[in-house]
Structure formats: structure tokens, C-alpha cells
Amino acid sequence: MKTVTVCIGSSCHLKGSYDVVHGLQKLIEENELDNTVTVKASFCLGECTKGVSVKVNDSDVISVNKETVNSFFNEYILNDKQ
Amino acid sequence: MKVFESDVQLIKYEVIREVVKLTINGTLKKERKNISKVLIPGPKARTRCCIHKERAIIDERVKLVMGGDKKNNNVIEVINIACDECPIHRFTVTEACRGCIAHKCTEVCPVGAIHSINKRSYIDTNKCIECGRCKNVCPYNAISDVMRPCRRACNAGALNFDEDKKAVIDNEKCIQCGACVYQCPFGAIMDKSSAVDVTNILLESKEDKNIHLYAVIAPAISSQFTYAKIGQVVSGIKKLGFKDVIEAALGADMVVLNETKEFAETIEELKTMTSSCCPAFVSYIKKNYPELGKYVSTTVSPMIAISKLIKNTDPLAKIVFIGPCTAKKMEIKEADIKGITDYVLTFEELQAMLDAFDINIEECEELPLNNASFYGRIFARSGGLTEAVKHFVETKNIPIEFKPISCDGLIECDKALKLLKFNRSNGNFIEGMACSGGCIGGAASLSHGVKDKNEVDKYGKLALEKDINDSLRIIKVEEIDLHRGKDFMSK
Secondary structure, three states, X not given: OEEEEEEOOHHHHXXXXXXXXXXXXXXXXXXXXXXXXXXXXXXXXXXXXXXEEEEEOOOOOEEEOHHHHHHHHHHHHHOOXX | OOOOOOHHHHHHHHHHHHHHHHHHHOOHHHHHHHHHHHHOOOOOOOOOXXXXXHHHHHHHHHHHHOOOOOOXXXXXXXXXXXXXXXXXXXXXXXXXXXXXXXXXXXXXXXXXXXXXXXXXXXEOOOOOOOOOHHHHHOOOOOEEEOOOHHHHHOOXXXXXXXOOOOEEEOOOOOOOOOHHHHHOOOOOEEEOOOHHHHHHHHHHHHHOOOOEEEEEEOHHHHHOOOOOOHHHHHHHHHHHOOOEEEEHHXXXXXXXXXXXXXXXXXXXXXXXXXXXOOHHHHHHHHHHOHHHHHHEOOEOOHHHHHHHHHHHHOOOEEEEEEEOOOHHHHHOOOHHHEOOEOEEEEHHHHHHHHHHOOOOHHHOOOOOOOOOEHHHHHHHOOOHHHHHHHHHHHHOOOOOOOOEEEEEOHHHHHHXXXXXXXXXXXXXXXXXXXXXXXXXXXXXXXOOOOOOHHHHHHHHHOOOEOOHHHHOOOOOHHHOOOEOOOOOOOO
């Protein structure tokens, strides 16, 4: 089970984290990965200076935004980048 | 530049600040006895008759900041030696009385309690029923209403006096609204504080990475720190050591969702529902109208709702709610919701803590505080909850007639409850706010000036999310239990 954690703290929220969450949920549905990938919300992950903070399982914080959701998904979920 | 409303507020602030400073240094137990000398160096007294009395009162305040009398369940305590023993009789004839011939005062008194003796009127306090007719009829305005401020402030009937005229709080009737705390001109009534506990856990969390502290801020923040922007306050709070600062208003959005659903499902059977977000209002119903307990919404308050959400996302979370409210200090101890929100601080305590930690918010950068919708943010004022639910009912096309009654302050709440008790209520939803103006009028607010409701709405409009559906769109609210315990309305 891959857990993608997206920060919804104030700073990331203003940068569009809700859209990132939505985008990820859509991609999971489209790729029929509902049973292996889940999206979780969390509050401040402590990396407020870049884009929306995202983690895959216990990874370091990855910076994502609405435009890069697809490429993030391809890289880290479909192609299993660590 | 911070400005204090009065010396009462200033002294309270100074005591909290000194206690927190010693806590940070780890020398509280050893040095607490010196606080009174630090704050009252003498030789002249600051406000009272002598420095010895002032220092003794400071010692009592220190005790309250450190948690107060553990044997007294109430979060509000009277500082006996600080009480000025104000007159217990309401009306008194002043020297403006000219001993006139008409003496309308004696004519108008329904119980013969006022008499003219040697060209002066005197009130027999044993007979006086405090109706005020004599005061209204005197052409010289010579009769004065000197009702004790504490008694006047308390609309819950919990303020009494002992044989020495010292104020005594009846814990059976007290709803912890804090009106007496705010109104006593001698600052003789004070709320217990968790400032020491919060300071300790902040220090602990700096060493222990398994303690994640979250600060939840009440929407009343919009009218508080006049000398700094909200963003700077958020930055200051983060500097204290909190992992994140989150709006309670997001919890309010969750409450609107849940409470409206509850309303739609139960209104046909119940006929009326009351709000449950103001703990003093809920306590007032419990203590004075227990038979109406079944009408109280079983939805938790915004503070509890957002705390549950946070703990849902982070099992290591410990939550500190920061707001204008003293009753919240009582709410977190209620049996069915204990442990969800871990501590409550007031804005007064926050201000003192920031200074004790040497954090100058006027120099802080601005950080955002933005998760909730406009509707969650307006909970801070009277009528806000009603407006939010009304809007939600309309947008969801819920086919029930929503007939709200918005009660601003405890007296209006009582009126509405009485009508409900005798089946003469005109509405089917009672929004009850114990404080006049709503939460922005709370006892532990930093300023109690004419509260502009527009300030609250202005701040509300700054929310990124315009609607409750927007702010909650990625939150699985249905996965969180937003209901009070089954017997939360029984004593």
C-alpha cells in the first residue's frame, strides 16, 4: 500500500494543495489503483518555501503543484521511484 | 505597541509573563515567591493601599497561573483578599439628596422601604426589593444604582457574597462564561491557567520529536492583536514551538455540515434544536433547563471537531486551543470529550507567553492562516452560526423550513429557552451565545471595545475557500465522529 501524504496546512493550501489532492485522486481512479494507493491529508510538514509538500510513504518532502501532478504520479507511483 | 485596557489586564499579563519566564528557566518552584517583589518593587504601591497587600495578591495570582486550587473544580476562582467587598445593596441615596418636600421617592416605593429622616432620604435595605422606582423618580438623580459589578455581570445567578461581603461563586450555577472575570474592577476574579503546562510541553517537544504540538486559533483572532497583523501572530506562535497553526474555523465548517445534517434528520420529531458550540450556553441549559437537554445539538464544538481532524491526520498530535473564552477551559474537561483538545490558552495568556519567550510579533514575518471558509470564520460573532447553517441549507436544497433565533448574550438565551420550555417558541433553531456580540466579546479577549461585527466578516472574506463545500472538499468528514457522548447533557 502506497500512502501519498499531501500537506493541507495554510501555506500549502494557498499554493493549491486541495487541487493536488483532487488531481491525485482522479489519477488513482483512472489507473484503477484504488487498492494499492491511497491519499492522506496532513498538516504542516515543515517545508513551506517550495510548492505543495507531498510525501510517498516515509520519503523526503517532494514539491508538487497542480501542473506537475501528472509527472509526479508517473515518476513516483507508476514508475516506483524511491 | 501593545496597549492594555486597564491596570487589571496589565497586572494579569505581568504575572503570567513572569511565571512563564521562570518555567522556561526551570526555576519556577524556587523563585515563585520572588515574583511579587519583582512586580511590586515599592516603596510606593502601584494601585492599592500598600505594597504588602499588592504582593500578597500577586502571590494569589501566581497560584492561579500555576493551576489554582485543585480541590475547586471551577476554572474561575475568586481571589478573596483582592475582593474589595463592594456594597451588597443595590440602591443608595447620595449627598445630592436635598430632602425635598415632594419626596416622590417615598411615595413611589411599593414596600415602604424609603423614608425621610432629618431632611434626607434613607433606604431600609431589609425592606428594599431593588425595583429602582425611587431612583427613576428622583428629580435630582440623587439615588444611585451601585450594584456590584460582579453581580451585575453574572447572568447565571452564580455570584453571591459571604458575611464579609466577599464575592463567592456558586459552582452549581456557574457556567464559566468569565463575565465576572472581565467586569471586576479590582481583578479579584480570575481564571485558572494552563500556561505552565503548555510552556513545559513546548520545551519538551523541542527535545522529543514524538511530541507534535498544534495550535488551534479561534476565529475571534480577527479583532485581537491590534498592534500586529494576524500573520505575524501566527509566525510568533510557530516560533513558540508549534508544528502548525490551524484555524478553528475549519472545525466550524465541519460543524455546520454535521449540525445541518442532524437538523434535517431530527427536526420533524424534535421540533426544535439548539446550537452546542458555546460551552457556557450548553452548561446554562444543563443547569437551568435540564428538561430541554434533548434539544441541544449532539454535534461537537468547532474546537473539538478540528482537534479530531488533526489527531486523525497525526496520531502524535497534542492540541492547544487559543481563544477569547474561559468556558473552553471547562469544555475540554467534560467526560465524553476529555483528551481530544489537550490544553486551552486565552489570548491574554498567549500575549504574555510570547513576551516571556522573547518573541516580538511586531518584527515577525507574516505567515498564512487559511484553511476555512467565510462561513466557518463568522462563527466568531453572534448570528454567524445561523447565517452559515442558513446558507448551507439553501445550497444543499434541504427541504426543511429553517426558522432560526439568534440569541446574543445570556439574557436573550434565557428568554428563548423560557419560551421553548413553555412551548411558545417562534423558531426551530436557537443559536445561543453567552457572551454579548458572540465569541469576540469573550472574557479573555485582549480588547473589549465596540466590537465591529464587520471586522469578523471582513476577515471571513479573506478566506481562500468561499463556501463550506469548498473548504471541506478533500476532507473525509464522514470518517470522523463528530458526536457528543450519549449522556453529555446529564449532570
